[in-house]
Amino acid sequence: MKALLLAAGEGRRLGYHKMLRSIAGRSMIFWTLDSLTAAGFLPKDIIVVIGYNSSQTEGVLKSYDASLNVAKNPDYKNEMFSSIKTGISFVPESCNHVLVALGDQPLVKPETIKAILEKGNPLKVVQPTxxxxxxxPLLIPRSLIEAIRRAPI
Structure with a gap:
């Protein structure tokens, strides 16, 4: 299983690059990565989709763990779907599910992620309410992964 961590946005509403914003001395995205790894994802199974300020963001991510996969979304100014589609292109076809998490949600608990993974369903998206x-985050089944691959942006 793979996780997509969407971190491509500009943070326009906030007026700063929120993914690299410090929270308690660490970049916001590090806290989100910690939740994913505490839920059982290895860094090599996480695909971080970046866009805005990609050079700096990529450098910061490599300082977290060099085995993270980094996917650059050249259309990051488009809707979130363009980042999902960019990340999906890095997911192996054999993958049954992919978790889609947002980089600016550092307070999602590992227990929430684990519960979503446990409810995995081959026919539908699983997400918390x-x-x-x-x-x-939400869990996308293989059938939708393939539909996303084929979908136009």
């Missing part, structure tokens, strides 16, 4: 609303 809170107060009746769906949220990230």
């Amino acid at each position: 809170y107060n009746g609303k769906r949220h990230h």
Whole structure:
């Protein structure tokens, strides 16, 4: 299984590059990576999709763990789907599920991620809900991975 960590955005609403923003002395994205690894993902199984300020972001990511996979989205100014599609291109065809997490959600608990993984379903997307609303991260089954590969941007 692979995890896509979407971290391509500019942080326009905030006015700064939020993925590299320091929280308690560490980049925000490091906290999100910690949640993924605590949930059982090895760094080599995480594909971080970057775009804005990609050179600096890639350098910071390599300082976290050099075995992370980094995918550059040249169309990062488009909707999130362009980043998902970029990341999916790095997922092996044999992969049954892919977890899609957002780099700017450092407070997602590893237990939440584990629960999503345990509910994996070959026919539908699995995602957590809170107060009746769906949220990230989400688990995409193989059939949708293939549909995303074929979809136009």
